Amino acid sequence: MKRALVITGGQVSLNQIKEVVANASFDLKIGVDHGIDYMAECDIIPDVILGDFDSCQRDVLSAYEKRHIEKIVFPDKKDMTDTQLAFEWLEERSVDEVVVLGGTGSRMDHTLANLFLMIDYGKTFNITFLDPYNRIRLAKSRQTIDQSIYKYISLLPLSEYVHNVSISGVKYPLNKATLKSSSSYGISNEITSKAATILVGEGELLIIESKD
Known part of the structure; x- marks a missing residue:
């Protein structure tokens, strides 16, 4: 690599x-x-x-x-x-x-x-x-985010809509949700397990890990 x-x-x-x-x-x-x-x-x-x-x-x-x-x-x-x-x-x-x-x-x-x-x-x-304060990446179709120094994890659409978004191992899980760029729905989640698993169907989605 x-x-x-x-x-x-x-x-x-x-x-x-x-x-x-x-x-x-x-x-x-x-x-x-x-x-x-x-x-x-x-x-x-x-x-x-x-x-x-x-x-x-x-x-x-x-x-x-x-x-x-x-x-x-x-x-x-x-x-x-x-x-x-x-x-x-x-x-x-x-x-x-x-x-x-x-x-x-x-x-x-x-x-x-x-x-x-x-x-x-x-x-x-x-x-x-x-x-x-932040680590920012573009979501893949499937990926795992380990619990780390970052307290919060947010999912922020870059495209107008991102479809079939699922996240587990977090305080507020999602199951095949549609996120839209005009909403703050995916902000300030927290990883509650050793790792969070994120699945993305269609669209461009940022993963933003943050700490205060």
Whole structure:
């Protein structure tokens, strides 16, 4: 399995970045614009840096350039977010799994745009967004979610409707339910067993594990 780490410029915890890198191996590490500042603070050497580099520190960019890190520059006037540009780059490299840190944050427009990217790019590789409070993934037709540090588990439709949704091992189980994007019906469940099992019939569904 080929795994990639993407660090971009949203909300991050440096301790979380260090923990992720220490506990998992990555074949590719990509720094995206301001994300290269976080990588430098964590002593991470990226394989490639990309973006328009309008929000990163000049000295960090210069230091990576001196190391001859591959740099891909895009104009500041472009049709994609830097995160989508990273996904485009990864699509050509036969990656199986992508972990993204800094893909969410105070800019709600960027957060929502990045999450909606999972609809298309999630067909090419498995994507996990991490921030200090959440782990966000696109649901498969069947998967198991182990009980963990995250207290809450929510099911949030990306498509207008998601049909035949079942979840067991939780406080509020569902059996072949239809969830719609205009409802908050799937929010703030809790895993009460060692693991929850989720089944999805049709539609695009986010699994959001959260902690306060």
